[in-house]
Amino acid sequence: MAEPVLSVRGLTTAFRTAQGWKDVVRDVSFDVSPGETVAIVGESGSGKSVTSLSILQLLDPKRSRVSGEIRLNGRELLGLGEDRMQAIRGNEIAMIFQEPMTSLNPVFTVGVQIGEVLARHSPMGKAEIRAEVLKLMERVRIPNAQTRIDEYPHQFSGGMRQRVMIAMALASRPRLLIADEPTTALDVTIQGQILDLIKDLQQETGMAVLFITHDMGVVAEIADRTVVMFRGDCVETGPTEQIFTAAHHPYTRALLSAVPKLGSMQGVPAPLRFPVVDMSNGQIAPSQPLCRQVDRTDTPVLSVRNLVTRFAVGKDLLGRPKGNVHAVENVSFDLWAGETLSLVGESGCGKSTTGRSVLRLVEPRSGDVQLDGFDVPDLRGADLRRMRRSGQMIFQDPYSSLNPRMTVGQTVAEPLLKHGIAGRREARQATADLLEQVGLDPSMMDRYPHEFSGGQRQRVAIARVLGLKPKVIVADESVSALDVSIKAQVCNLLMDLQERLGIAYLFISHDMAVVERVSHRVAVMYLGEIVEIGPREAIFGDPRHPYTRKLISAVPVPDPARRGFRRRLAVDELKSPVRAPDFVPPRREWTDLGDGHLVVQ
Structure with a gap:
């Protein structure tokens, strides 16, 4: 040798x-x-x-x-x-x-x-x-x-x-x-x-x-x-x-x-919790599927129609924009109580901008958004703040979204105080309850974010969101930065909260194996547009759009028999979404494959 x-x-x-x-x-x-x-x-x-x-x-x-x-x-x-x-x-x-x-x-x-x-x-x-x-x-x-x-x-x-x-x-x-x-x-x-x-x-x-x-x-x-x-x-x-x-x-x-394996959800009708693993002895408790049924005969808790968000880039001599980034272009979907709709795609496809536009964290150019009875684009001042009790966001990096100068107790209590839900004394008890809900010891509330692990910080971010009892949570790559076992724990926590409280998730991710496990439905985005949307089992079992097939085929599979496997994916970059100011997007035609499975022709 x-x-x-x-x-x-x-x-x-x-x-x-x-x-x-x-x-x-x-x-x-x-x-x-x-x-x-x-x-x-x-x-x-x-x-x-x-x-x-x-x-x-x-x-x-x-x-x-x-x-x-x-x-x-x-x-x-x-x-x-x-x-x-x-x-x-x-x-x-x-x-x-x-x-x-x-x-x-x-x-x-x-x-x-x-x-x-x-x-x-x-x-x-x-x-x-x-x-x-x-x-x-x-x-x-x-x-x-x-x-x-x-x-x-x-x-x-x-x-x-x-x-x-x-x-x-x-x-x-x-x-x-x-x-x-x-x-x-x-x-x-x-x-x-x-x-x-x-x-x-x-x-x-x-x-x-x-x-x-x-x-x-x-x-x-x-x-x-x-x-x-x-x-x-x-x-x-x-x-x-x-x-x-x-x-x-x-x-x-x-x-x-703890590793999700693409294709393991075949024949499983509902999202499936990750196996609960004791890292000290390797004992594994079998995972259980969610029991809550999604009632799509009811009114959607979130309804988005023809959402458009663009950002001006550059200026000519007269101060006019040289072009626009078409970040979100004519996006439409519904989300029901107790449902998880995942938005997937590569960086720059418009997933995060869609989530932020829905909650008015960025201003959409046009479109209609109805969230828990609120007409989101028309809201101002106090009405916009009231809407934010119904729609909340969990960001990707909890360390940058938590104030390092505030204890986690102060962080979790802040929304309760700002929205007048509780006084200072009641807020401390409510904070203890919220930390307990997300699996943290209430005695930790006087610690600062740097004293927690990445998974614990994400739990703090979830506790802060839960205090407002939202109907919709936009989870923007909320588990992408976590280790595999911590990712499994946080996903299980989100699914357990959905089961108990009926929360709807707009789950934004590029991790296709996790998406397959936690989703009811999946929407695939490319260059600001949804190109395919449908039930999770249809998107993963029978993908019709070439871009959807490309995403799924690129996922690494934890199977050593594939060692040496080559995907031979085309070496290209995601095309630029920047267009001239007078650009008019082409009208898209959809094919309805049944059971809510739609694909752009």
Whole structure:
């Protein structure tokens, strides 16, 4: 067997704290061989990223301590000076980070930034570097590389920026590529393209890949071997197929059971709770479907007709807009009490703007919105505030939507006080009840948001919304940033609240496996328009629009039999929704397939 490119033995990393040194990674060992992909999996705080940063020695030496053995091609890295490590980073080991926009310098063109790696590690001249950069951009399938080489990062989509990062990583033909959550922030179709690209490039170059993720679907499709981490420890390691089919450790079994699998809802008529997993022992309680029936003979709690939202862009010499972003174009749907309608599509398709327009968080240009008896577009002042008791929103990132200077008790009580629902004394008791409803201990109400985990902060955000007893909740990517087990818990909480209180959800997401599990109906959006809408089982079981089929086919499936599978999705970006001021959208014709399943022709 070939000598490993990377060999890690007994890796232990500690951080300096006020109480002394604290181990965050303990006694981790693994090898990565040429042409092999090893995945490190686990949830936030498990030590995955700290392991990769320790290998590259990117941790602050004054606040961290790394021990053990880290050998690259047989050479020990621990103890090498910074100058020697700089010669290795980007040359022999390259790294792709999770968020390309924060990794790329907005001041320099992408061509300059890719070329910087070549200038640092090779004796090439400027003309040679530019020619090589063009080859690299073409190699990572960036269309029109000749014209895009002089563009800036903000002119690229998220998926194309990630391709730029991969081009930078491959510039010096590294022996080892470390990919730290490289697809987590991407839409499902772009994620599929990036996974295909990494597999193809690995096949072409024979490089070793250390892939860090919490997405078990991605692991199944890309990894030869898997290392499972839990709270700083390596709890299980082995061939990926063995990990998926015969996992030994309770945490590994719990992690796998919490992963929603596309297609698992066939024959299940109602949304299905996620399995309840005890992460300490791996015991799984079977999931139960919702029992509440949606009565569609009643009046919808939310009715949207011909909603249009546009944003002006640019100005000519007379101050007139040069064009309009057609963010939402002629969108219509109904939502009944106790129902979940999911809006799905890629970034920029208009999902979030639709949710915000419905609640008047952005002003629609035209259309009719009826919410719990309120004529939303015509509301002003006190009437608009009263409507907001009926319609509330849960945002994607609870850390940015919670005030860091307010305790969670103050945060949850604030809407009760603002709407005059309770006085200060009653609000504190109501807050305790609300926290209990979402599974938090009322004694936590005097803590601040930074003292909670991501899942707990999202529960606080839900408690704040529930205080107003809304009829409709717009959940805007409300579980996208959460680990798999926390995502399952929060989804179960939302479904339990729906069962008990009859809340209707407009569930905005790009996670198709979660959408299949929680939805009654699904609407697919593309470039501001709904192109297909219908019952969940029809959309997933018999998708008719090409874009719907593309979305579903791109979803990673947690099945190691698909390792090496290529989707061969077309490498294209979502078209621009910017149109000239005088642009008139074409009239759409719909085909009715029965049972509320409609598709644009």
